[in-house]
Amino acid sequence: MDTLRSGPDSIYDILGVGFGPSNLALAIAVEEHNAGAPAAERLHAGFLEKQPHFGWHRGMLIDDATMQVSFLKDLVTMRDPTSEFSFLCYLKDRGRLADFLNQKTLFPLRVEFHDYLEWAAARVDHLVDYSAEVLSIEPVVMEDGEVRWFDVISRDPDEPGRTVTHRARNISVATGLEPHLPPSTVLSDRVWHNSELIPRVAELTGAGTPVRRVLVLGAGQSAAEAVDYLHRTFDGAEVCAVFAKYGYTPADDSPFANRIFDPEAVDVYFNAPSEVKRSLFDYHRSTNYSVVDMDLIQSLYATAYREKVQGTERLRILNVSRIREVRALDDRLEITVEFLPTGEQEVLTADVLLHATGYRPQDIGALLGEAAKLCLRDDEDSVRVGRDHRVEVAPEVTAGIYLQGGTEHTHGLSSTLLSTIAVRAGEIRDSLLAGRAATATALAGHPA
Ligand SMILES: Cc1cc2nc3c(=O)[nH]c(=O)nc-3n(C[C@H](O)[C@H](O)[C@H](O)COP(=O)(O)OP(=O)(O)OC[C@H]3O[C@@H](n4cnc5c(N)ncnc54)[C@H](O)[C@@H]3O)c2cc1C
Ligand SMILES: NC(=O)c1ccc[n+]([C@@H]2O[C@H](COP(=O)([O-])OP(=O)(O)OC[C@H]3O[C@@H](n4cnc5c(N)ncnc54)[C@H](OP(=O)(O)O)[C@@H]3O)[C@@H](O)[C@H]2O)c1
Incomplete structure (x- = not known):
C-alpha cells in the first residue's frame, strides 16, 4: 500500500526530483535562506534521488580526467562568493587549500570535484531521500478546478516494492541527461x-x-x-x-566565446527571437x-x-x-x-x-504524466519556460514546475552544464519566495 508521507500540514514549498549538482545547488540556496529567515519565511524543501547515495557521472570518473569548467563555477560562488559551500571552503576543510593553489590550475580533477559535491551533499543530507526514484507526478485538482499541488510518487527507500507520495506546491525537475x-x-x-x-x-x-x-x-x-x-x-x-x-x-574555450556561459548570456539568449537563438547555438556549439x-x-x-x-x-x-x-x-x-x-x-x-555517442536530456513528458498536459508548448512543441525557470502552465494551475537542464531552447548552451547552476539556484529560490509573497498578498486582499 502507498503512504502519504507529507500531509496537508507538511506540504513542501519545493520538492526536487533528482539530486545531482543542479538540485544540490538549489538545496544549498534554500538552506542558506532558511538559516537567516524567521520561521514563517522559511521554505520547506525536500529532494528525491534514485541512486542509493550521491553520485555525479560515476561511470566516467576516470582517475586523471579534469573538470571542463573553472572550480569558481562551483555550487555557490557565482551566486555568493562568501558561501560556506564553496570549493575553496571544501579545500580548507580537507586541509588542501595551499596544496591546491600551488598547482596553479582552475580545473581540478573530476575525482576531486566529485568529492567536493559529496562533501556538500552530506551537509544537506537531512533534505534528501536516496533510493527514492520518482515514478510519477500527479496534479491535485481542487473542487473549483485549481491545481494547487502536485503529488509526487516515488519508491519507498525503506521498503522496496512500496511507494511514497509527497505533496508539493512546487517541484524542481533536474533529472539530468541520459x-x-x-x-x-x-x-x-x-x-x-x-x-x-x-x-x-x-x-x-x-x-x-x-x-x-x-x-x-x-x-x-x-x-x-x-x-x-x-x-x-x-x-x-x-x-x-x-x-x-x-x-x-x-x-573552443577562448575567452570571448566562453562568455556564452556567463549568467548575462542567459538573459541575452532568453530574450532573443528564435532565429537568433538558433544561430547563437550553432555558432557556439563547438564550446561543448x-x-x-x-x-x-x-x-x-x-x-x-x-x-x-x-x-x-x-x-x-x-x-x-x-x-x-x-x-x-x-x-x-x-x-x-x-x-x-x-x-x-x-x-x-x-x-x-x-x-561514446553523447547524451540527451531526459524526456520530462513521461515523468510528468498527467502534469505534462498542463504545460504550455511553443510552435516547435517544446515546453515554454519563463526566465525564472518556471514552466508556463494553464491558468488554473497555481502549483509550479521548475526545470533545470532540458532548457537549451529557452536559456541557452549553459542549461545542461555546471556554469550557471549557482546563479540559477538563486533565481529559482527567489522566484519561490516571490510566488509565496504574491499568494499571501492575494489572500490578504480576499479573506475567506
Ligand atoms: C562525464 C561527464 C562529465 C561532465 N563534466 C562536466 C564539466 O566538467 N563541466 C560542466 O559544466 N558540465 C559537465 N558535464 C555536464 C553535466 O550535465 C553537468 O555536469 C551536471 O551533471 C548537471 O547536473 P544535473 O543535476 O542537472 O544533472 P545530473 O548530474 O545528471 O543529475 C540528475 C540526477 O537525477 C537523478 N534522477 C534521474 N531520474 C530520476 C528520477 N525519476 N527520480 C529520482 N532521481 C532521478 C539521477 O540519478 C541524477 O543523480 C559532464 C557530463 C558528463 C556526462
Ligand atoms: N572531463 C570532463 O569534464 C568530461 C568528460 C566527458 C564528457 N564531458 C561533457 O559531457 C558532455 C557530452 O560529451 P560527449 O563526448 O559525451 O558527447 P558529444 O559531445 O555529444 O559527442 C558525441 C559524439 O558521438 C557522435 N555520434 C552521435 N550519434 C552518433 C551516431 N548515431 N553514429 C555515430 N556517431 C555518433 C557525435 O558525432 P557527430 O558530431 O558527427 O554527430 C560526437 O562525435 C559535454 O558537455 C562534455 O563536455 C565532460
Missing part, C-alpha cells in the same frame, strides 16, 4: 555506452577476460577520454577510434558538443606517433568512417566499418564496442 545511442543499438556485456565505462572495465579486468581489440564510436570529450583510458588499461589491446570527422576538433580538450588531443596524437615510430600501432584512428553492422557472436563481435570517401568496408573482430 545516454544517447545510435538507433537499433543492442547493449550487452560487450556493447556499452561510455556512462558505464569504469564499472564495465572493472568487470572485465576482474574476470580476467582477454581484451584484444576495442572500438570506440564518437569524437567528443567522452570518446577521447575513453580511448585514452582503454589504451592504457588494456595495455596489450588495439584501440580503434571510429568517427565521421577527419580529426578530433578542439573545444563533439569537441575535445586540446591537451588530450595532443596527448593522443603523441601516443599514436610514438607507436608509429616504434612500429607497434595499438592506437588506430579510423576517421571519416561509420559503423555499418555489428554482429554479436558467442565470444566476440564482428563490426563492419565503412571508410566513407571510398565506401570500402573492413570487418574488425572486437571484444568490446563502446558508444
Whole structure:
C-alpha cells in the first residue's frame, strides 16, 4: 500500500526530483535562506534521488580526467562568493587549500570535484531521500478546478516494492541527461555506452577476460577520454577510434566565446527571437558538443606517433568512417566499418564496442504524466519556460514546475552544464519566495 508521507500540514514549498549538482545547488540556496529567515519565511524543501547515495557521472570518473569548467563555477560562488559551500571552503576543510593553489590550475580533477559535491551533499543530507526514484507526478485538482499541488510518487527507500507520495506546491525537475545511442543499438556485456565505462572495465579486468581489440564510436570529450583510458588499461589491446570527422576538433574555450556561459548570456539568449537563438547555438556549439580538450588531443596524437615510430600501432584512428553492422557472436563481435570517401568496408573482430555517442536530456513528458498536459508548448512543441525557470502552465494551475537542464531552447548552451547552476539556484529560490509573497498578498486582499 502507498503512504502519504507529507500531509496537508507538511506540504513542501519545493520538492526536487533528482539530486545531482543542479538540485544540490538549489538545496544549498534554500538552506542558506532558511538559516537567516524567521520561521514563517522559511521554505520547506525536500529532494528525491534514485541512486542509493550521491553520485555525479560515476561511470566516467576516470582517475586523471579534469573538470571542463573553472572550480569558481562551483555550487555557490557565482551566486555568493562568501558561501560556506564553496570549493575553496571544501579545500580548507580537507586541509588542501595551499596544496591546491600551488598547482596553479582552475580545473581540478573530476575525482576531486566529485568529492567536493559529496562533501556538500552530506551537509544537506537531512533534505534528501536516496533510493527514492520518482515514478510519477500527479496534479491535485481542487473542487473549483485549481491545481494547487502536485503529488509526487516515488519508491519507498525503506521498503522496496512500496511507494511514497509527497505533496508539493512546487517541484524542481533536474533529472539530468541520459545516454544517447545510435538507433537499433543492442547493449550487452560487450556493447556499452561510455556512462558505464569504469564499472564495465572493472568487470572485465576482474574476470580476467582477454581484451584484444576495442572500438570506440564518437569524437567528443567522452570518446577521447575513453580511448585514452582503454589504451592504457588494456595495455596489450588495439584501440580503434571510429568517427565521421577527419580529426578530433578542439573545444573552443577562448575567452570571448566562453562568455556564452556567463549568467548575462542567459538573459541575452532568453530574450532573443528564435532565429537568433538558433544561430547563437550553432555558432557556439563547438564550446561543448563533439569537441575535445586540446591537451588530450595532443596527448593522443603523441601516443599514436610514438607507436608509429616504434612500429607497434595499438592506437588506430579510423576517421571519416561509420559503423555499418555489428554482429554479436558467442565470444566476440564482428563490426563492419565503412571508410566513407571510398565506401570500402573492413570487418574488425572486437571484444568490446563502446558508444561514446553523447547524451540527451531526459524526456520530462513521461515523468510528468498527467502534469505534462498542463504545460504550455511553443510552435516547435517544446515546453515554454519563463526566465525564472518556471514552466508556463494553464491558468488554473497555481502549483509550479521548475526545470533545470532540458532548457537549451529557452536559456541557452549553459542549461545542461555546471556554469550557471549557482546563479540559477538563486533565481529559482527567489522566484519561490516571490510566488509565496504574491499568494499571501492575494489572500490578504480576499479573506475567506
Ligand atoms: C562525464 C561527464 C562529465 C561532465 N563534466 C562536466 C564539466 O566538467 N563541466 C560542466 O559544466 N558540465 C559537465 N558535464 C555536464 C553535466 O550535465 C553537468 O555536469 C551536471 O551533471 C548537471 O547536473 P544535473 O543535476 O542537472 O544533472 P545530473 O548530474 O545528471 O543529475 C540528475 C540526477 O537525477 C537523478 N534522477 C534521474 N531520474 C530520476 C528520477 N525519476 N527520480 C529520482 N532521481 C532521478 C539521477 O540519478 C541524477 O543523480 C559532464 C557530463 C558528463 C556526462
Ligand atoms: N572531463 C570532463 O569534464 C568530461 C568528460 C566527458 C564528457 N564531458 C561533457 O559531457 C558532455 C557530452 O560529451 P560527449 O563526448 O559525451 O558527447 P558529444 O559531445 O555529444 O559527442 C558525441 C559524439 O558521438 C557522435 N555520434 C552521435 N550519434 C552518433 C551516431 N548515431 N553514429 C555515430 N556517431 C555518433 C557525435 O558525432 P557527430 O558530431 O558527427 O554527430 C560526437 O562525435 C559535454 O558537455 C562534455 O563536455 C565532460
